[in-house]
Amino acid sequence: MSPALLDGVRVLDMTNVLSGPFAGYQLALMGADVIKLEVPGTGDLARQLGADPQLSSENLGVSFLAQNAGKRSVTLNLKKKRGGEVFARLVAEADVLLENFRPGVLERLGFGWDRLREINPRLVYCALSGFGADGPMRERPAYDQVIQGLSGTMSITGTPDTAPLRVGYPFCDSIGGIAAAFAVASALLRQHRTGEGAHLDVSMLDATLTSMGWIVSDYLIAGREPMPMGNENRTSAPSGTFDTADGKLNIAANKQEQFEALCAVLDQRELITDPRFVTREARKTNRDTLRKELEKTLRTKSAEDWDAVLVPAGVPAAPVLTVPQALSSPQVKHRRLTHRVPAPALNGRELTLLGSAAHVDGESLAPSGPPPRLGEHTDEVLQTLGYTPDDIARLREEGAV
Numbered sequence: 001m002s003p004a005l006l007d008g009v010r011v012l013d014m015t016n017v018l019s020g021p022f023a024g025y026q027l028a029l030m031g032a033d034v035i036k037l038e039v040p041g042t043g044d045l046a047r048q049l050g051a052d053p054q055l056s057s058e059n060l061g062v063s064f065l066a067q068n069a070g071k072r073s074v075t076l077n078l079k080k081k082r083g084g085e086v087f088a089r090l091v092a093e094a095d096v097l098l099e100n101f102r103p104g105v106l107e108r109l110g111f112g113w114d115r116l117r118e119i120n121p122r123l124v125y126c127a128l129s130g131f132g133a134d135g136p137m138r139e140r141p142a143y144d145q146v147i148q149g150l151s152g153t154m155s156i157t158g159t160p161d162t163a164p165l166r167v168g169y170p171f172c173d174s175i176g177g178i179a180a181a182f183a184v185a186s187a188l189l190r191q192h193r194t195g196e197g198a199h200l201d202v203s204m205l206d207a208t209l210t211s212m213g214w215i216v217s218d219y220l221i222a223g224r225e226p227m228p229m230g231n232e233n234r235t236s237a238p239s240g241t242f243d244t245a246d247g248k249l250n251i252a253a254n255k256q257e258q259f260e261a262l263c264a265v266l267d268q269r270e271l272i273t274d275p276r277f278v279t280r281e282a283r284k285t286n287r288d289t290l291r292k293e294l295e296k297t298l299r300t301k302s303a304e305d306w307d308a309v310l311v312p313a314g315v316p317a318a319p320v321l322t323v324p325q326a327l328s329s330p331q332v333k334h335r336r337l338t339h340r341v342p343a344p345a346l347n348g349r350e351l352t353l354l355g356s357a358a359h360v361d362g363e364s365l366a367p368s369g370p371p372p373r374l375g376e377h378t379d380e381v382l383q384t385l386g387y388t389p390d391d392i393a394r395l396r397e398e399g400a401v
Helices: 019-029 053-057 081-093 113-119 144-150 171-194 204-211 213-220 256-265 280-285 287-298 303-310 323-327 330-334 378-384 389-397
Strands: 010-013 033-038 072-075 096-099 124-129 198-203 239-243 248-252 317-319 338-342 350-354
Touching (some): 010 019, 010 081, 019 096, 019 171, 072 378, 081 113, 081 389, 144 171, 171 204, 198 204, 204 213, 239 287, 248 303, 256 303, 303 317, 378 389
Parallel strands (some): 033 072, 096 124, 124 198
Antiparallel strands (some): 248 317
């Protein structure tokens, strides 16, 4: 098996809850040695979050387990003088420092960019926040739902009657984490080539807006304000979610030949020459009428039945699945997206966790180990920095680790 892409890269992950830990997890999946720095006694707030109260009570909440596998946990209190000394040693040995505090927090603790660069000139320092390091909203806390609203995402989600709606998962956190991981990987390439570090300022609001490129460009370039359209595709028709005899069916007949193939499979060829549907623009204008015509036939069979005949005919289509159905689908199983790792608790049971979306040299990327217990690797890591067991015991007595 080929070496991991980030083999030998050490990341200090000071992040909390979702966006930052998600970024750190992506780097860990790529083979980085990610050391999670957590506050003694409490650690990452995500340790207390998730659908299983028992796990949350053990500081191993589902929300934490989901994105911290393969990391090592070290407890550290930067508000203590000796804690700052330990942190400086860690920074000196690191390639990357990742944090998602509010802007200025680390600087107030004595570790702004100038100080970090003095300790380690080749350090890649990535600060991920809700709104970035500057601007009138820089001090606001980052919450996914707030950013969904401020980015305009909620205004285009749902139908004209139900919008604004929150997207069903914290995607602003996730896209912010992906943007941060990409920026770090890019900076590591420069670091490798030149020895130069980097200061990366990643905004979740900016990341969300950039991910909305098509929608935003409707306004920036075409001057058309984006509107909620439910499950419809603004650029084409028939392209959306349709009712069948059993289940919902997504159809994306965006091209003329796909529309004609759809009509042929449904034995509704008369729709091809109907003036209301003969061109793309005509179909968009009359999308509601077209939907009603198509659903007359679609309602005679199940979504799975239609999927079996539409795809071979060249019509992009698929049933709408639940999350459990998606995870158990043959495609997802074939790609080995989920992986079993030992659980840090649960009496020897295993956890099933998501791996990376990328395959490397034909291999799916799995976590290198289980999520850590709070402070599980403190002694191990500090000893590599030259601290003796007696030193570490004194640091604990002082509340520094």
